[in-house]
Amino acid sequence: MYDIIIIGAGVIGCAAARxxxxxxxxxxxxxxxxxxxxxxxxxxxxxxxSGYDAKNGTLKARFNVEGNRMMDKVCRELDVPFKRxxxxxxxxxxSRIGELDALKExxxxxxxxxxxxxxxxxxxxxxxxxxxxxxxxxxxxxxGIICPFKLTVAYAENAAVNGVEFLFDTxxxxxxxxxxxxxxxxxxxxxxxxxxxxxxxxYSDVFHNMVSDEKLNIVPRxxxxxxxxxxxxxxxxHTVFQLPTKFGKGVLVTPTVHGNTIVGPTAVDVNEKxxxxxxxxxxxxxxAKASLSIKDLPTRQVITxxxxxxxxxxxxxxxxxxxxxxxxxxxxxxxxxxxxxxxPAIGIFIAEQIKNKLQLSEKEDxxxxxxxxxxxxxxxxxxxxxxxxxxxxxxxxxxRCESVTEGEILDAIRRxxxxxxxxxxxxxxxxxxxxxxxxFCSPKVMxxxxxxxxxxxxxxxxxxxxxxxVNARTKDGE
Amino acid sequence: xKQVDIVIVGGGPAGLAAAVAAYDSGAExxxxxxxxxxxxxxxxxxxxNGFGLHTFKEELTGPEYADRxxxxxxxxxxxxLLNTMVMDISPDRIVTAMNREDGMFQLExxxxxxxxxxxxxxxxxxNIPGYRPAGIFSAGTAQRxxxxxxxxxxxxxxxxxxxxxGLIMARRMTLEGAKVxxxxxxxxxxxxxxxxxxxCLDDFGIPLRLSHxxxxxxxxxxxxxxxxxxxGADRKPIPGTEERYTCDTLLxxxxxxxxxxxSTAAGVELSPVTNGPVVNESLETxxxxxxACGNVLHVHDLVDYVSEEAAKAGQTAAKYARGEVxxxxxxxxxxxxxxxxxxxxxxxxxxxxxxxxxxxxxxVGDVYKDSYVSVYFDDERVQHKKKRIIAxxxxxxxxxxxxxxxxxxxxxxxxVKIEAM
Numbered sequence: 081m082y083d084i085i086i087i088g089a090g091v092i093g094c095a096a097a098r099x100x101x102x103x104x105x106x107x108x109x110x111x112x113x114x115x116x117x118x119x120x121x122x123x124x125x126x127x128x129x130s131g132y133d134a135k136n137g138t139l140k141a142r143f144n145v146e147g148n149r150m151m152d153k154v155c156r157e158l159d160v161p162f163k164r165x166x167x168x169x170x171x172x173x174x175s176r177i178g179e180l181d182a183l184k185e186x187x188x189x190x191x192x193x194x195x196x197x198x199x200x201x202x203x204x205x206x207x208x209x210x211x212x213x214x215x216x217x218x219x220x221x222x223x224g225i226i227c228p229f230k231l232t233v234a235y236a237e238n239a240a241v242n243g244v245e246f247l248f249d250t251x252x253x254x255x256x257x258x259x260x261x262x263x264x265x266x267x268x269x270x271x272x273x274x275x276x277x278x279x280x281x282x283y284s285d286v287f288h289n290m291v292s293d294e295k296l297n298i299v300p301r302x303x304x305x306x307x308x309x310x311x312x313x314x315x316x317x318h319t320v321f322q323l324p325t326k327f328g329k330g331v332l333v334t335p336t337v338h339g340n341t342i343v344g345p346t347a348v349d350v351n352e353k354x355x356x357x358x359x360x361x362x363x364x365x366x367x368a369k370a371s372l373s374i375k376d377l378p379t380r381q382v383i384t385x386x387x388x389x390x391x392x393x394x395x396x397x398x399x400x401x402x403x404x405x406x407x408x409x410x411x412x413x414x415x416x417x418x419x420x421x422x423x424p425a426i427g428i429f430i431a432e433q434i435k436n437k438l439q440l441s442e443k444e445d446x447x448x449x450x451x452x453x454x455x456x457x458x459x460x461x462x463x464x465x466x467x468x469x470x471x472x473x474x475x476x477x478x479x480r481c482e483s484v485t486e487g488e489i490l491d492a493i494r495r496x497x498x499x500x501x502x503x504x505x506x507x508x509x510x511x512x513x514x515x516x517x518x519x520f521c522s523p524k525v526m527x528x529x530x531x532x533x534x535x536x537x538x539x540x541x542x543x544x545x546x547x548x549x550v551n552a553r554t555k556d557g558e
Numbered sequence: 559x560k561q562v563d564i565v566i567v568g569g570g571p572a573g574l575a576a577a578v579a580a581y582d583s584g585a586e587x588x589x590x591x592x593x594x595x596x597x598x599x600x601x602x603x604x605x606x607n608g609f610g611l612h613t614f615k616e617e618l619t620g621p622e623y624a625d626r627x628x629x630x631x632x633x634x635x636x637x638x639l640l641n642t643m644v645m646d647i648s649p650d651r652i653v654t655a656m657n658r659e660d661g662m663f664q665l666e667x668x669x670x671x672x673x674x675x676x677x678x679x680x681x682x683x684x685n686i687p688g689y690r691p692a693g694i695f696s697a698g699t700a701q702r703x704x705x706x707x708x709x710x711x712x713x714x715x716x717x718x719x720x721x722x723x724g725l726i727m728a729r730r731m732t733l734e735g736a737k738v739x740x741x742x743x744x745x746x747x748x749x750x751x752x753x754x755x756x757x758c759l760d761d762f763g764i765p766l767r768l769s770h771x772x773x774x775x776x777x778x779x780x781x782x783x784x785x786x787x788x789x790g791a792d793r794k795p796i797p798g799t800e801e802r803y804t805c806d807t808l809l810x811x812x813x814x815x816x817x818x819x820x821s822t823a824a825g826v827e828l829s830p831v832t833n834g835p836v837v838n839e840s841l842e843t844x845x846x847x848x849x850a851c852g853n854v855l856h857v858h859d860l861v862d863y864v865s866e867e868a869a870k871a872g873q874t875a876a877k878y879a880r881g882e883v884x885x886x887x888x889x890x891x892x893x894x895x896x897x898x899x900x901x902x903x904x905x906x907x908x909x910x911x912x913x914x915x916x917x918x919x920x921x922v923g924d925v926y927k928d929s930y931v932s933v934y935f936d937d938e939r940v941q942h943k944k945k946r947i948i949a950x951x952x953x954x955x956x957x958x959x960x961x962x963x964x965x966x967x968x969x970x971x972x973x974v975k976i977e978a979m
Binding site for chain 2 (some may be wrong): 148196215306307311354355357358359360362382383384385386408417461464465468469472473475476478480481483511514516517518519520522523527538541543544546547548549550551552554555556
């Protein structure tokens with residue numbers, strides 16, 4: 081019997097797990113994939129919104145602004161890269177500048193600080209490649225960029241260090257309550273708990289609807305993106321949004337904390353909850369729309385494209401808190417944008433609610449700090465050599481594009497909630513994230529995974545499940 | 559800081575040939591830095607034959623070809639470091655490198671030879687729509703898995719792109735018992751050598767579908783099928799021509815990109831056409847004392863030409879390290895690529911530095927039949943050579959002589975172009 085079972089190891093589930101690990105409770109996170117951060121949390125804009133966009137009085141507005149304010153502290157404690165670079169929402173139509181004022185007013189009501197309207201001259205000073213048609217922009221200095229993989233992994237690691245258990249490759253089939261006890265049924269087992277947190281992303285309606293009569297419908301909304309090589313670093317300095325036009329919602333262009341440039345997303349509602357395929361039309365439209373806000377974007381530098389699904393709910397707001405007709409069942413449902421920005425606030429809110437419900441006491445030995453995988457590129461030559469003397473694996477570069485050493489990869493695998501696949505290693509270390517897209521390093525990372533996990537090379541996967549990379553020996557190899 | 563006359567970045571075919579030639583030109587203090595665990599570079603995984611026909615007048619496998627040069631390096635006792643990654647090259651030729659044994663260290667080089675080779679264009683850079691499952695490999699990655707690690711990626715294969723590695727792997731996978739269903743090529747011509755199309759596809763009955771591309775990838779965890787379609791002159795898919803092929807492996811052989819991140823950091827100017835350094839007749843970049851050769855300079859078709867080119871870079875690097883390469887008298891002839899010729903290597907020529915002969919290498923941007931390769935010295939046509947076929951997949955060359963250049967003391971521009979009959 082657990083005190084709490086969390087369904088889903090995305091950024092919300094992991095944030096809740098970490099905040100709950102401050103209390104004396106037995107907590108289990110159940111995840112259908114082989115790793116944390118494999119759904120919506122891994123494929124998004126990697127930004128922290130300021131909070132002007134959500135309608136006044138919504139949960140989106142509240143948790144966005146709160147989450148934004150908490151982000152510095154969380155990222156300091158958990159050693160996650162986060163930069164407050166500010167956002168610009170650009171307007172390309174003189175007659176619509178009034179809409180920027182309306183957004184500013186909305187933002188101020190939401191509690192967003194420092195919002196300002198910039199004219200074209202002011203814009204050019206801080207964002208030199210702004211599109212020729214841009215006349216003004218709403219500047220939000222509190223907006224930022226973050227690594228969503230590292231935030232999610234950091235939450236999970238810190239939760240695990242503080243006693244939370246994780247169960248991967250396990251899909252939850254059924255959730256029900258009996259005599260005040262929650263039962264969570266998986267393919268092979270049935271787990272019980274006093275409280276359940278529904279943080280199942282695009283599937284959160286499925287679990288909600290199992291236990292509540294107030295039905296919820298989530299339509300996955302696909303967003304396609306392209307990612308530019310670090311060679312284009314510095315071309316864009318802020319997160320640049322567009323005011324929606326008659327041609328639809330615009331796309332954003334933003335630097336990432338790792339020096340890449342991200343462009344997207346599209347917004348297309350899809351029927352299927354795993355429909356993360358990209359389309360030619362989607363990629364084309366992303367590139368075409370981006371040219372409205374940023375001119376001559378070096379789209380020749382594309383190193384990959386990807387699609388993510390946002391859990392868009394029919395209530396058009398986050399659904400967070402205890403379900404009214406299912407005591408002990410706590411929703412973190414319909415978390416679409418700005419979910420990543422809101423994650424720290426949602427995590428704390430849910431943990432508080434459950435603490436009160438289950439009368440949990442605070443842990444005296446809670447460990448709040450977590451150190452990220454060491455990045456040797458940040459060391460001096462002397463420090464680096466000291467490290468290599470101690471741990472020679474830090475002297476071997478495995479991923480040449482991103483300069484990732486074997487030492488970092490070993491750390492990623494050996495940590496709590498460690499990497500078990502190529503993608504798991506990639507999200508934690510960036511090995512394979514660069515311009516050659518794992519062409520050179522994947523055989524090497526496969527070999528390290530084989531050795532560390534003591535498995536056959538045919539059992540090494542890209543992302544768990546059936547995603548094997550090789551499936552048989554060659555004739556000579558047999 | 560340790561001083562080295564010539565640091566050679568990369569121990570593949572280019573680096574090895576450069577090292578040997580530099581030594582034979584009198585350089586002694588040479589150091590080869592190789593990131594892999596053995597010398598030979600990509601040749602080690604090219605276990606097929608067809609290497610060395612020009613250089614050794616015999617047909618060798620890739621590892622055999624590499625071994626000839628490794629032996630020459632060993633005979634000369636040229637030092638090298640393995641498992642050593644060069645992290646940075648500064649404009650004043652301070653080379654920062656790292657390995658497990660020595661940690662991170664710096665070398666002060668009199669001359670640097672860039673010989674880092676190239677990488678394959680990944681799926682992401684090709685903007686192929688669809689899912690992103692396992693089972694999609696650049697052809698060279700699959701080649702490494704099959705030939706070095708001894709593992710097969712799958713049994714039902716589709717190849718996109720008809721670059722040489724893709725063609726070679728189509729045959730290799732077939733020989734290992736896989737079914738290669740087709741090779742699709744976006745362009746109306748192949749990017750690979752004619753002989754590879756004959757020996758790797760035709761001989762095994764593997765269809766080559768020109769003007770075709772992959773427009774969808776199915777499979778969420780592992781690839782299960784692709785859809786290919788014919789493309790029009792605009793290279794956009796033509797609706798109604800879609801065909802679906804089930805497969806568990808998609809190999810990509812859609813072009814190679816010289817790997818010049820270190821060069822860029824050193825301030826080396828790159829050509830937007832080749833993505834390799836802009837070099838003069840001595841294969842010297844805009845940074846004095848920094849030379850480039852092999853696939854880091856421009857992507858070659860045959861390794862024999864890499865060796866030849868690299869030897870030249872090694873020789874001039876040796877001269878430079880000895881202080882014998884003086885500032886040129888100032889006269890610099892520009893090379894111009896026109897009408898079908900995409901680029902030339904070198905881009906500039908100092909006639910006073912040319913030996914007896916100078917080989918100029920280039921590639922064309924389309925297939926030309928029964929055409930002439932013409933060379934103009936300013937407005938005067940000085941070479942006019944008929945070729946039955948000139949194709950993008952094959953590197954072409956012209957040879958200029960010192961004598962010829964001396965006959966034109968006021969020469970400013972040499973133009974290489976393709977002319978019709």
